[in-house]
Amino acid sequence: MSKLKVAEMFYSIQGEGRYMGVPSVFLRTFGCNFTCSSFGMPRGQASAERDSVAAKIELYKNYEDLPLVSTGCDSYASWDPRFKDLSPLLETDAIVEYIMNILPYGEWRREHLVITGGEPLLGWQRAYPDLLKHEDMAALQEITFETNGTQKLSAEFKDYLAQWGMTEPGREITFSVSAKLPGSGERWEEAIQPDIVCEYEQVGTAYLKFVVATDEDIVDAKNAINEYRAAGFTGEVYLMPVGGVESVYALNNRRVAEEAMRHGLRYSDRLQVPLFKNAWGT
Numbered sequence: 001m002s003k004l005k006v007a008e009m010f011y012s013i014q015g016e017g018r019y020m021g022v023p024s025v026f027l028r029t030f031g032c033n034f035t036c037s038s039f040g041m042p043r044g045q046a047s048a049e050r051d052s053v054a055a056k057i058e059l060y061k062n063y064e065d066l067p068l069v070s071t072g073c074d075s076y077a078s079w080d081p082r083f084k085d086l087s088p089l090l091e092t093d094a095i096v097e098y099i100m101n102i103l104p105y106g107e108w109r110r111e112h113l114v115i116t117g118g119e120p121l122l123g124w125q126r127a128y129p130d131l132l133k134h135e136d137m138a139a140l141q142e143i144t145f146e147t148n149g150t151q152k153l154s155a156e157f158k159d160y161l162a163q164w165g166m167t168e169p170g171r172e173i174t175f176s177v178s179a180k181l182p183g184s185g186e187r188w189e190e191a192i193q194p195d196i197v198c199e200y201e202q203v204g205t206a207y208l209k210f211v212v213a214t215d216e217d218i219v220d221a222k223n224a225i226n227e228y229r230a231a232g233f234t235g236e237v238y239l240m241p242v243g244g245v246e247s248v249y250a251l252n253n254r255r256v257a258e259e260a261m262r263h264g265l266r267y268s269d270r271l272q273v274p275l276f277k278n279a280w281g282t
């Protein structure tokens, strides 16, 4: 049986993108190929907030105890190795049992599964078939992978997903691709990978979701969109305000919505911020 290193599992409302407002089970895997240390910082500067949290790691016994950060990656503990002991390695059977316990009716009805991270399409791709073929997962209809769009699907996993999508009418696979712009601190050549995202469109619906704050970010988003379109990407594009804490989010959301309208793009909120203060487990 396969195992996954699991940062968090919880039941909530999807706050972002295509499934905004849909009741969803979140499975957050551990590990990421990026660090995105510059969100919310002046260009070229890196946040030190997670270092201050890591310096007091002995205070935190589980994710719910961890403080929120206003700069850098807001899910830092799901990939920074200093927090790895908070994330157990679980067999897929144990994960399914946990999911069944948090679903409101103890079975899948109209809820949606979000596999997120960290970056959920790292090596964990090999474990997802074991998870999805479990008999208690048979009624699941909709899955979203929340990815940074840099990880190629393995041939085996791509075949598996194509098969999964065809087994029952109404099944939907979505790739919510939060491609990282330079404002995140990541390098363009590593973060903007149009060919990989175009391949996701071969097995499901893919959309791009750019986190933006400044005019410079919006220019970067438009340049990135041009690269994706030139490679053949056909999906929707969302702009989403930066802001893992309410004070930062509230500075940005209206302006980002207006920019989205101005450029004919979709706007994604981050409903988990006003609703739940973006607390871990929401």
Ligand code: SF4
Pocket (backbone or CB within 6 Å): 032, 033, 034, 035, 036, 073, 074, 075, 076, 079, 117, 118, 119, 148, 180
């Ligand atoms: S890609 Fe996502 S999870 Fe990874 S560091 Fe960046 S924001 Fe965090």
